[in-house]
Amino acid sequence: MMKENEKIVLDIHDKPSPATWLTLSFQHLFAMFGATILVPFLVKMDPAVALISSGVGTLIFLLITKFQVPAYLGSSFAFIAPLMAAQTGGGPGAAMVGSMFAGAVYALVALIIKGTGHRWILRLMPPVVVGPVIIVIGLSLAGTAVGMATNNPAGEYSLLHFSAALITLAVTIICSIYFKGFFNLIPVLIGIFTGYLYALAIGIVDFSKVAQARWLQAPNFTIPFVDYQPQFSWQILLLMAPVALVTLSEHIGHQMVLSNVVGRDLVQKPGLHRSIMGDGLATFAAALIGGPPNTTYGENIGVLAITRVYSVFVLGGAAVLAITFGFIGKISALISSIPTPVMGGVSILLFGIIASSGLRMLIDSQIDLGDKRNLIISSVILVIGIGGAVIKIGQNFELHGMALAAIIGVILNMVLPGNEPDAESKVENETEKKSAVS
Template structure:
């Protein structure tokens, strides 16, 4: 059995602490700034909100879960839709209500346990919905990779930059080891950015004009705007919280396996979900995208066996500091869409593949008619762009509609598989780990 290199509540030596925190910062950096770049929000604010959200999460979970929180990919399309309807402010209002959903669910879990949530969101529902998240964004990635944003027409130069970025990211993912193997996204973006400079796609004027120390463009209710409620945005954003809740449970199970502690029982899933909700609420108050636990940072924990929440907290503090460095924020805004398109081709595909992996890991039998029907309907409704026009201003569409229909089909159709308790799932993971060793 592998031992923890640094325990959960252990404080490393200062120099080691800094290096380990920087490693976590780089692991989440590429994906966290990608979400605001795709949605039109501020990358600097996203860094600040991820740092503050992570610190809040550590406090809510009593410093017992070594998890970093970053921008959620599940909310990319809902944020874009919400911004189209009500601007960035509308997206923040939707994010606020999504955060409240986490809080309500956390209180229910505390009162009734977690089993009902696992029955509501089994792998046969969550897996296809995660696939919808990735495949639904495929068109966005291809457009960014192929088209000149100025003319919205095909550009061979932009496509070459995107392909160079994609190939470099793949090479880094497969062949790089150690620290560099943990940051393939960042390596791909940096390499693609350099290539784009030589192709004449980068304008450095914003970097030259930016101050070294500069406050991000926060979006604060009652300060920069007056909040107004929209049912349409509500139904676009809130149902996605159900998807991220299921992903959150999966992350907690993986962390439990890695750390050999059942975090779902202690400090409890209700604390973890509440921490996620508080982080998302913080983001909604300053203009950042909703936050969620990050698989990239869980991978760092698993590889290094460094479980210290002080290391995670150090990364969070560094993220906040980065958000206030104007030159860094300006460089991020100069990244060409072709570079982000190249990285997105891989990332969005990985999201879809992770949905498929969830079905495989949980041994979901797609040959069973019930499962085949649920997964098929979710995929077509979600990717096909189906929507229900409730009123002139309320529309339930895409991923949100697919999630609701998937949950309904799972509850209605006969022949549901028995859902395991958290203790049984944790025991299964421990048994598999022991047999693998």
């Protein structure tokens, strides 16, 4: 828990003065901004919708947790590959239905945890399973990041465009290593801003949509029964649901870290079932308007730790600002004008960090890969996930890539000798370590 000599600046239910409130809320907005708009950029969704859905999702989360958990929810990186696959197979509507499935999985797990406790999910998804799956999440997107960084709009290699990616990547790395304090929390935002200026200097930025956009403008929402007819699909369910199990493990890790930061056991009160339900309803709400699935953001937990400002009013203010920005057409168009190579440069680092965080989980959890059981589970997950293995039955049933790898990993963990009940406490302790996946 928090050290006694660390003075709380604003506690969870403290309300700051209006000027301070606005400043602190903007700080959280900046911390989540770069990662939140990157996800819709990659999966061809409207970044403005992602901003709105993150704000709405955060307000839902705060409400469900009885305003006792200071957390911000943004776009989840874990769902990028499944969303792309869903869009390829069935268009934007299929991706949104898949996100609804993910939200429903969260809600179902929350109800089960309320009745049975949370240890069972830690045994179902221990570090030896979650770590390799997280590695798969990062590495399966490596080709996408490199393609974005090196290609021009026509899909052809361009050294000019690649230079924008390299500048963006270099600045982001420099900020991460050498900057201190608040600026150390927003290296992605600084990298994108610098890369954008460089792209502007070399003439690869198109301002036409910015000029055409109105100041107040409704984003491109994707509404069920208006823009598409929702249809149940086993393929989409099996594509998205296993990823939800992985992000649930991440969610538990975030709540334990957040408990240490604020000096309260948030897993017990208001309860893990409430935070998971809030996350699930936020994801479901995002799907209803065409936004990507949401997840609690480690970046904003970092802001809480540094500033020692834990006020839920500040997090709620950041959510309101995000919703407001989503309806300002000029800002939305400006975000959309960011050249693909700039986002590609950031993606090279972020996707690599995701993969490395999976490796870090294995190391921090002291997973012995000299043990044949651990070696087999991690090896099978990595090859099936990165190799893109597929199970097809008939025309409508398909299970592939990360989803298949996660399911096989869970099965191997449950059936191979060595999954003793007395390992529960060790698994729970290791889950307290901070997850770097957003």
